Amino acid sequence: MTTATPLTTTPPIAVDKKESTASKAKKKLTSPWASLAAIVIAVLWTLPTFGLLISSFRPERAIKTTGWWTWFSDPTFTLENYQSVFDPDAINLADFFLNSVVITLPAVIIPLCLASLAAYAFAWMKFPGKNVLFIAIFALQIVPIQVTLIPLLTLYVDLGIANTFWTLWLSHSAFALPLAIYILHNFIKEVPSSLIEAARMDGAGHVAIFFRVLLPLLTPALAAFGIFQFLWVWNDLLVSLTFAGSPEISPITVQLSNLSGTRGTAWHLLSAGAFVSIIVPVTVFLLLQRYFVRGLLAGSVKG
Amino acid sequence: MFGQRGSSRSRVALAGALSVGLAFSLTACGGDDDSGGGSTDTEASAIDCAPYKAFGELTGKTVTIYTSIVTPEDTPHKDSYKPFEQCTGVTVKYEGDKAFETQVLVRAKAGNPPDVAYVPQPGLLQQLVATGKAVAAPQETEANVDRFFGKDWKAYGTVDGKFYAAPLGSNVKSLVWYSPQEFKDSGYTVPTTLDELKTLTDKMVADKKKPWCAGISSGEATGWPLTDWMEDFMLRTAGPETYDKWVKHEVPFNGPEATAALDAVGGYLKNDQYVNGGLGDVKSIASTTFQDAGLKILEGSCSLHRQASFYAANFDKDTKIAEDGDVYAFYLPGKDATTKPVLVAGEFVLAFADRPEVKAFQTYLSSDVWANTKAKLSSGWVSANKGLDPNNMKNPIDKLSATILLDPNATVRFDGSDMMPAAVGSNAFWKQTTNWITGQDTKTTLDNIEKAWPQ
Numbered sequence: 001m002t003t004a005t006p007l008t009t010t011p012p013i014a015v016d017k018k019e020s021t022a023s024k025a026k027k028k029l030t031s032p033w034a035s036l037a038a039i040v041i042a043v044l045w046t047l048p049t050f051g052l053l054i055s056s057f058r059p060e061r062a063i064k065t066t067g068w069w070t071w072f073s074d075p076t077f078t079l080e081n082y083q084s085v086f087d088p089d090a091i092n093l094a095d096f097f098l099n100s101v102v103i104t105l106p107a108v109i110i111p112l113c114l115a116s117l118a119a120y121a122f123a124w125m126k127f128p129g130k131n132v133l134f135i136a137i138f139a140l141q142i143v144p145i146q147v148t149l150i151p152l153l154t155l156y157v158d159l160g161i162a163n164t165f166w167t168l169w170l171s172h173s174a175f176a177l178p179l180a181i182y183i184l185h186n187f188i189k190e191v192p193s194s195l196i197e198a199a200r201m202d203g204a205g206h207v208a209i210f211f212r213v214l215l216p217l218l219t220p221a222l223a224a225f226g227i228f229q230f231l232w233v234w235n236d237l238l239v240s241l242t243f244a245g246s247p248e249i250s251p252i253t254v255q256l257s258n259l260s261g262t263r264g265t266a267w268h269l270l271s272a273g274a275f276v277s278i279i280v281p282v283t284v285f286l287l288l289q290r291y292f293v294r295g296l297l298a299g300s301v302k303g
Numbered sequence: 304m305f306g307q308r309g310s311s312r313s314r315v316a317l318a319g320a321l322s323v324g325l326a327f328s329l330t331a332c333g334g335d336d337d338s339g340g341g342s343t344d345t346e347a348s349a350i351d352c353a354p355y356k357a358f359g360e361l362t363g364k365t366v367t368i369y370t371s372i373v374t375p376e377d378t379p380h381k382d383s384y385k386p387f388e389q390c391t392g393v394t395v396k397y398e399g400d401k402a403f404e405t406q407v408l409v410r411a412k413a414g415n416p417p418d419v420a421y422v423p424q425p426g427l428l429q430q431l432v433a434t435g436k437a438v439a440a441p442q443e444t445e446a447n448v449d450r451f452f453g454k455d456w457k458a459y460g461t462v463d464g465k466f467y468a469a470p471l472g473s474n475v476k477s478l479v480w481y482s483p484q485e486f487k488d489s490g491y492t493v494p495t496t497l498d499e500l501k502t503l504t505d506k507m508v509a510d511k512k513k514p515w516c517a518g519i520s521s522g523e524a525t526g527w528p529l530t531d532w533m534e535d536f537m538l539r540t541a542g543p544e545t546y547d548k549w550v551k552h553e554v555p556f557n558g559p560e561a562t563a564a565l566d567a568v569g570g571y572l573k574n575d576q577y578v579n580g581g582l583g584d585v586k587s588i589a590s591t592t593f594q595d596a597g598l599k600i601l602e603g604s605c606s607l608h609r610q611a612s613f614y615a616a617n618f619d620k621d622t623k624i625a626e627d628g629d630v631y632a633f634y635l636p637g638k639d640a641t642t643k644p645v646l647v648a649g650e651f652v653l654a655f656a657d658r659p660e661v662k663a664f665q666t667y668l669s670s671d672v673w674a675n676t677k678a679k680l681s682s683g684w685v686s687a688n689k690g691l692d693p694n695n696m697k698n699p700i701d702k703l704s705a706t707i708l709l710d711p712n713a714t715v716r717f718d719g720s721d722m723m724p725a726a727v728g729s730n731a732f733w734k735q736t737t738n739w740i741t742g743q744d745t746k747t748t749l750d751n752i753e754k755a756w757p758q
C-alpha cells in the first residue's frame with residue numbers, strides 16, 4: 001500500500017477520473033486539496049508539451065505567425081512537418097533515431113553491469129583500501145564532465161577509436177558509474193546480512209550470492225537507475241556533440257539541435273522533430289515508473 | 304487494482320513504441336535505397352577533370368567536411384560535390400553542426416579535426432590557425448583564388464602573411480526587404496541615395512504607416528542585427544578606409560565617426576514614428592526575433608526591413624520572392640549614387656590535412672566550375688567568385704546579390720563584428736547595442752564597447 005501512494009501524483013488526470021472506483025481506504029488518505037493541487041501542477045507542466053504537439057501538426061506559415069492556441073479557433077492540420085523530418089535525402093531523422101538506440105542501450109547496460117558488481121564488492125567483500133576507494137569513487141561525482149571533454153577526446157584519438165560508437169559508450173558509462181555504484185551500494189547494503197550469511201552457510205561463493213540471492217532483490221534499483229541513465233543518455237547533447245564527430249554515429253538530439261536551420265529560419269520543424277524524439281523516453285518512463293519511484297526511495301532512505 | 308491497470312497500459316505503450324520504432328527503421332532502410340538510387344542518376348554536369356589529375360590516383364579516398372551549414376542549405380552543398388566525386392572517385396563526407404564554432408576548436412585542440420572546415424568568421428580562422436593544426440592552402444588553390452577573387456577576399460583568408468583559406472560562399476548584408484506590390488500601389492520608388500531613403504521613409508510616415516520593422520533577438524547572439532546596421536552606416540557615413548581602421552581598432556571604437564554612424568542608425572531605429580511596423584514600439588525591437596521581424600512585410604504592416612540576402616530562406620515556400628512578387632529587396636544605398644559600399648559575410652575553407660585528395664578538393668571548391676555548379680543547385684546562395692555567371696542563379700534575390708557583389712564599382716567590406724576580437728565582436732558589441740535599443744544613450748554604449756576591447 002505504501003508503495004502505491006506516491007503513484008497517485010504521477011499520472012494525474014486519469015487517476016482523478018477513476019477515483020470513484022478506488023478503495024475507500026485510499027479515499028480517506030487522499031485530501032481533495034492535494035488532488036486539486038496535483039491536477040493544477042500536472043496541467044501547468046503538460047501545457048507546453050501539449051502546445052508542442054499541436055504545433056507539430058500546423059502548417060509552416062501558421063506556426064511562424066500565430067501561437068498554437070489559435071488552433072482552437074482556426075484548426076488547420078498537416079503532416080508536412082513530419083514528412084520533412086523523415087525525408088531521407090535531407091533531415092533523415094529515422095537514421096539518427098536508430099543511432100540513438102544503438103548508443104543508448106550499451107550506454108545503459110555497461111554501467112549497470114559494472115556498477116552492480118562493484119556495489120556488491122563494496123558492500124559485502126572485505127579488501128584493503130575499500131573505504132578509501134569508495135570515497136574516491138563517490139568524490140568523482142563532483143568532477144564536472146565539461147572539464148574532461150578535451151582530455152578524453154585526446155585520449156580517444158590516441159587510442160584510435162575516435163569517430164566510433166565506442167567513444168560514446170565509454171564516455172556515458174564513465175560519467176554514470178560513480179552515481180550508479182553509490183545508489184546500488186546503498187541498496188545492497190540494506191539487504192539483511194542474515195540472508196547473505198545463510199547463503200554462505202549453504203556453500204555459496206560470491207558469484208552465487210550475487211546472481212542467485214542479490215540480483216532478484218536488486219531489480220527495482222537496477223530498473224530505477226536504468227531509467228535514470230536511459231533518459232540521461234537519450235537526451236544528452238553535449239557528450240555526443242563532442243565525441244560523435246560524424247553524422248553516421250550522431251544521436252537524434254544532435255540532429256534536433258540542427259533542425260532549426262543554419263540561421264534559425266526553419267524552426268517550424270522543431271516541434272515535429274521534438275515529438276519523434278520524445279516518444280521513446282516517455283514510453284520507457286511510463287513502462288517503468290513504478291520501479292523508478294520504488295527504486296529511488298530504496299536507494300535514498302539509507303543514504 | 305493499480306498494478307493491473309498500469310500493466311495493461313504499459314503493454315499498449317510498449318506495443319506503440321515497438322511499432323513506431325519498427326516504422327522508423329523501415330523508413331531508414333527505405334531511405335538508404337532511395338538515396339542510393341538518386342545519386343547514380345544525378346546528371347554529372349560534365350566538368351573538366353584535368354585539374355584534379357595532377358593530384359594522382361584518388362579513387363577510394365575520403366574527405367571529411369565540418370561546417371555550420373545545416374539543413375536545408377546542406378543539400379545543394381552535398382550535390383555540388385558530385386561532379387568532383389565522379390571525376391576523382393573521392394567520397395566527400397559532410398557534417399553540419401550548429402555548434403560548429405565551439406566544437407571545431409575542441410576538435411582541433413584534441414587532435415581530432417576534420418579534413419576541411421568551413422569557417423564563417425575571419426576571427427575564428429585566426430584562432431584555428433593558432434592551434435597549429437591547420438595547414439596552408441595548396442598552390443593550385445591559391446592560384447584559383449588569385450584568379451577568381453578580389454584581393455580583399457584573399458586577405459581575409461590570410462593569417463600572418465600565409466594564405467590558408469579560400470573564400471567559399473558569401474552573402475550580401477546591405478539589403479532592404481520590401482513589398483514590390485506596396486511600392487507599386489503607393490507610387491514609391493527604390494531609393495538610390497541615403498537621403499532618398501530618408502525621404503521615402505518620411506513619405507511612408509505621411510501615409511500613416513510605420514515604415515521600418517526590425518528584430519534583434521537571436522538567443523545568445525541577441526543584438527547581432529544591430530551590429531550589421533551600424534557597420535552598414537559606418538561604411539556609408541565614414542567611408543571604407545575609416546571603416547577598416549575602426550575594425551582593426553586603429554581608430555577608437557567610440558570615436559566621432561562611430562558616434563555619427565550609430566546616431567544615424569538611431570535616426571531610423573530609435574524613432575518612434577519609423578518603427579516598429581506591426582510589432583510595437585522601439586523596445587519591441589529587442590524582444591522580436593530577427594526571423595520574425597521581416598515577415599510583417601507580407602502582412603502589410605511593415606514596409607522596409609534591412610536584413611542580409613539569406614533572409615530569403617525565412618519566407619515560406621508559397622511566398623514569391625521576385626521583383627514582381629510578394630517580397631523583394633533593394634540595395635541599401637550609399638551616400639550618393641556613385642559610391643557602392645557593400646557589407647558582406649561568408650565562409651572560408653580551412654584544411655587540417657594536406658593529403659592529395661584534400662588538396663584536390665580545396666582546389667575544386669575555389670574554382671569557377673564549383674561556384675557555377677553550386678549556383679545552379681541552390682537558392683539563397685551566392686559567391687564572390689568572379690567566374691560566377693549571374694545567369695546560373697535561379698533565385699532573383701541571388702541574382703541581385705551576385706550583381707551587387709560583382710559590380711566593379713562596389714566597395715566590398717567584410718562584416719566587422721566577425722573580424723573583431725571575440726570579446727567585442729561576439730560579446731560586448733551585441734550586448735551593448737541591445738542595451739542601446741532599449742534606452743541606453745549612444746555615448747555610454749560606444750564607451751562600454753571601447754572598454755571591452757582587449758588591450
